[in-house]
Amino acid sequence: MKISLKLNGEERGARIEPRTLLVDLLRDDFRLTGAHVGCETTQCGACTVLVEGRAVKACTMLAAEVSDKRVTTIEGVATNGQALHPMQEAFRTHHGLQCGYCTPGMVMLALDLVRRYGVPDEATIRHDLKGNICRCTGYQNIVAAIRSGAEAMATGSGTE
Amino acid sequence: MHEFEYLRPKTLVELRRALDRGAVILAGGQTLLPELKSRSRSIGALADAKAVLPEGIYLDAGRLIIGGAATHAEIASNDTVCAETPALAQLADQVGDPSVRNRGTLGGALASNHPAGDWPAAALALDAVLHTDGGNVPFKAIAAGSEDLAGRIILEVSFALAEDCAYSKFLHPAARYAVVGVFVALGSDDRRVAVTGLAKSGAFEWADAGTCDAPLSIRPGHQAIREDQLASEAYRHALTRELLREAEAMLGTDGPRAVSIAQGQPMSRAISQHV
Ligand SMILES: Cc1cc2nc3c(=O)[nH]c(=O)nc-3n(C[C@H](O)[C@H](O)[C@H](O)COP(=O)(O)OP(=O)(O)OC[C@H]3O[C@@H](n4cnc5c(N)ncnc54)[C@H](O)[C@@H]3O)c2cc1C
Ligand code: FES
Ligand code: FES
Numbered sequence: 001m002k003i004s005l006k007l008n009g010e011e012r013g014a015r016i017e018p019r020t021l022l023v024d025l026l027r028d029d030f031r032l033t034g035a036h037v038g039c040e041t042t043q044c045g046a047c048t049v050l051v052e053g054r055a056v057k058a059c060t061m062l063a064a065e066v067s068d069k070r071v072t073t074i075e076g077v078a079t080n081g082q083a084l085h086p087m088q089e090a091f092r093t094h095h096g097l098q099c100g101y102c103t104p105g106m107v108m109l110a111l112d113l114v115r116r117y118g119v120p121d122e123a124t125i126r127h128d129l130k131g132n133i134c135r136c137t138g139y140q141n142i143v144a145a146i147r148s149g150a151e152a153m154a155t156g157s158g159t160e
Numbered sequence: 161m162h163e164f165e166y167l168r169p170k171t172l173v174e175l176r177r178a179l180d181r182g183a184v185i186l187a188g189g190q191t192l193l194p195e196l197k198s199r200s201r202s203i204g205a206l207a208d209a210k211a212v213l214p215e216g217i218y219l220d221a222g223r224l225i226i227g228g229a230a231t232h233a234e235i236a237s238n239d240t241v242c243a244e245t246p247a248l249a250q251l252a253d254q255v256g257d258p259s260v261r262n263r264g265t266l267g268g269a270l271a272s273n274h275p276a277g278d279w280p281a282a283a284l285a286l287d288a289v290l291h292t293d294g295g296n297v298p299f300k301a302i303a304a305g306s307e308d309l310a311g312r313i314i315l316e317v318s319f320a321l322a323e324d325c326a327y328s329k330f331l332h333p334a335a336r337y338a339v340v341g342v343f344v345a346l347g348s349d350d351r352r353v354a355v356t357g358l359a360k361s362g363a364f365e366w367a368d369a370g371t372c373d374a375p376l377s378i379r380p381g382h383q384a385i386r387e388d389q390l391a392s393e394a395y396r397h398a399l400t401r402e403l404l405r406e407a408e409a410m411l412g413t414d415g416p417r418a419v420s421i422a423q424g425q426p427m428s429r430a431i432s433q434h435v
Contacts, residue, residue, distance in 0.1 A: 001166065018166035018206070019196075042194055043334065045259065054233070054262040060193050061263065062186075064166045065208060112258055116237070130336060131257025 003067040007032075008076025016063050022056075023047045025063035026073060034074035034104040038133070045132030048105035049073045055112035057131070074104035077111065087111060090149030091142070098136035105132050110146040119150040161196045165205040172212050172313070176293060179311055183207040187229060188263035190256070191272045213267065214315055217241060224248075224321055225291075228267025228314040233258070235266060245286075247325045247343070250418035251278050254329065256336050267314040273302060273362055274337065275386065278329060280363035281343040284354035286319040303363055322346055327418040328406035330357075330399050332390065339391050342366075342403040346411060353404065358396050360384045369404060402427050 004013040007030065014029045026032045026049065038046030040059050047058040050072040077085040084092065087110050097103040109132050113120050120128070125143050134142060167183055169175040179185065183205035186192060195201040214227035217238045224244055226235060235241055236253035255261055255269075255278055269279040270290065282288070283299040290297045292312035299317075301307035325345035329338045340357040353369035356362070361384075385393045406427055410417055421427060 017163070019161040019163055021197075040197070042190070042260070045257070048259055055259045056262055057259045060197075060259075061189060062166070062193070062206075064168075065186075065189070067168075109258060112262070128258045131259055 001064065003064060005066050005068065006070045008072060009079075014063070018062070018064055020063040021059055022049070022051075022061040022063050022066055022071075023058035025066075026058060026071075032073050032075050036101055036104060038101065038105075043131070043133065044102070045105040045109060046102050048108040048132065050108055050111060053112075053115055055109050072108075072111075074107055077107065086152035087114070087146070087149035090152060091145040094141045094145040094148060096137065096142045096145030102132060102134040102136075106134070106142055106146075110149060113146060114150045114153055117150075119147070119154050122147065162199060162202040164196075164203050167205055167207045169207055169209065169212055172293065172315075175207055175209055175212050175313065178205065178207040179313070181205070185209045185271075185313065187213070187265040187268040187271075188231060190260050190264040191268060191274070209313070210265075213265075213313070219244065219321075220318070222321060223318045225316050225318045226266050227316055229265050232256070232261035232264050232266070232269075236261065244321055245319065245325065247327050247417035248282060248286075248319070250416060251282055251327045251329075251343075254278070254418055254420045266317055270299060270302075270317060271309055271314055275360060275362040276332070276337040276339070276341075276357040277363070278327070278338055278341055278356065281338075281341050281354040281356035282327060283317070283319070284363055284365045285325065285343040285345040285352045286322060287352070288320075289318045290314050291316040291318065300365065303365075305361065320345070320347070323348060324411045325417065326407040326410035328403040328410070329418070329420045330403060331420045331422045333423055340396055340399045340403055342400060342407050344404065344407040344411065355400055358385060358400055360386050366400075366404075371408075 001018055002015050023035050023037055026035050035049050035058050036046035038044035042057050042060045048055050049058045051066055052070050087107050091097055113128055125146050167178050169178050184203045186206045186208045210229050213229035215229040216227045217240050218225055232252040232255045236249050241249045269277055273280050284303055288299040292314055294312040297307055322345040327343045329341040332339050338357040343354045345352045353366040354363055355366050387393045
């Protein structure tokens with residue numbers, strides 16, 4: 001079947017099998033390998049991307065379901081010539097990553113948190129991180145990064 | 161995943177026709193897609209139903225009506241639900257994680273009736289009725305196994321408005337479903353308690369729950385009790401009693417109406433108020 005979608009702001013099309021997962025569409029067809037496959041069983045959140053601005057696990061959604069939808073991946077968050085989106089910058093500043101495997105998913109989830117709460121407090125961040133697993137950092141710096149990234153976005157240095 | 165055909169019906173009539181030809185409804189996919197991926201289920205055709213199923217939330221004739229396609233996230237942040245039945249909004253906010261809540265729907269949760277799902281407990285305690293394209297089905301008939309959905313489409317779900325209600329859940333550390341969950345609802349002249357995670361056959365109404373000071377024995381009919389590496393039968397029984405205390409302790413307070421308790425966390429409410 002044929003689908004078309006708005007991927008990171010651009011109109012894109014693809015010819016897929018109905019059983020193709022969104023994460024495979026992104027990685028294999030569009031070569032956007034930022035969304036990682038950590039578990040493939042909806043547990044780890046490494047594959048998190050935004051569909052219509054909302055965080056989803058791309059390993060648990062069909063590519064067919066995003067037909068005519070807006071999809072944003074980590075490759076598309078920095079806009080207007082920025083090198084890094086303020087949320088990415090906050091992860092860098094706060095050492096919110098070590099190996100980086102979970103990071104794209106963490107950043108995309110953080111953008112969903114900002115959409116819902118503006119600047120979320122620590123308890124809210126921890127509550128909402130339940131489905132994003134990091135094997136390296138111990139989460140402390142991820143929580144600090146999300147909070148600081150949200151503040152940067154609120155004061156206008158951010159977009160999205 | 162095995163191969164399947166993907167259909168996107170544009171109307172309920174088209175959806176009905178697809179189902180009659182053997183297609184399976186795809187709503188949020190948070191239960192169905194994992195089943196298909198693990199090949200524990202295989203199907204000929206999927207009918208993506210989100211675009212044609214109702215998702216609105218409103219009050220009607222003293223009941224709360226929630227569209228079958230409303231997601232956990234939409235329910236959690238809906239003003240009507242937050243004002244009328246905060247326990248349901250907070251329960252929805254504690255299902256899985258944000259990404260699961262952005263996709264998973266109420267209709268899918270009640271259609272799949274997971275034995276440790278949160279919604280089945282709420283649906284029993286609040287006397288939920290499924291409005292399907294083939295008529296109304298009380299959820300308690302589904303839970304009791306005396307009726308099944310038989311291919312019907314859940315359009316909307318109606319819940320009784322309780323005077324007060326609360327839900328307490330002991331979290332599965334990995335899956336985030338309930339190990340056991342207890343939902344208590346106070347009506348003007350009755351009190352209903354429903355338990356999920358305890359019986360193998362799923363949520364049931366704990367008709368002789370007693371009060372939190374003197375919980376009576378848990379007798380889920382003739383059903384077998386779940387037992388796994390996480391919790392033995394006796395442990396699940398003990399949890400159920402404690403969770404009933406937790407839920408009751410929330411009633412009538414200014415505090416939350418749903419809590420998730422993780423392993424190693426004290427059951428603070430019960431301890432401070434009932435010991
Ligand atoms: C990581 C993870 C954590 C989770 N944690 C929890 C938790 O803590 N508590 C909890 O209760 N649940 C939990 N869930 C399950 C989640 O609540 C359900 O997956 C979800 O609500 C099911 O809805 P869905 O829209 O995704 O259904 P789908 O997966 O699309 O469908 C499930 C089944 O229901 C049928 N169906 C769907 N909609 C309808 C309808 N309107 N009418 C008739 N049949 C229909 C489908 O045909 C299918 O057989 C979790 C899931 C995941 C992946
Ligand atoms: S790869 Fe999707 S949740 Fe782990
Ligand atoms: S930085 Fe390595 S998994 Fe999170």
